[in-house]
Amino acid sequence: MSMSKLRMFIALFVALIVAFNVVLSVSFVLASNYLFDYLNSEINDVSYNDQTGLYVIPYIHFSGFEVQISGTIYEDGYVVNLGPLPDVILNYPYILFWVSVIGNIVLVGFMALILYRASFRMQKRIESKIL
DSSP, X not given: OOHHHHHHHHHHHHHHHHHHHHHXXXXXXXXXXXXXXXXHHHHHHHOEEOSSSEEEEEEEEEETTEEEEEEEEEETXXXXXXXXXXEEXXXXXXXXXXXXXXXHHHHHHHHHHHHHHHHHHHHHHHHHHHO
């Protein structure tokens, strides 16, 4: 691979890495907004206070790839745990984080391999011209 081809390849590969990270960054922001809207609406639906001593307090379960809303009812000294509610949503920001980490490791590793092979070939050419 000649030097100009190598430079062009490196420029294209850097552009690919930048595009990959821009797409994942925008996706992360959108996924975070989606998850926040979901949690906000679920908490507002589950929360309850009827001013007579009955309170429903929601809480959130994050279990890696999933997010669930639960609730606890307080009434006149009694506590009832509602347990996890049936509505579950995937934790998209968490998933996108791991996609970006693994994707960047693969892309940077591939780039390092290409550069290593190119430098090895250039070293062989220099040695053959010297000897």
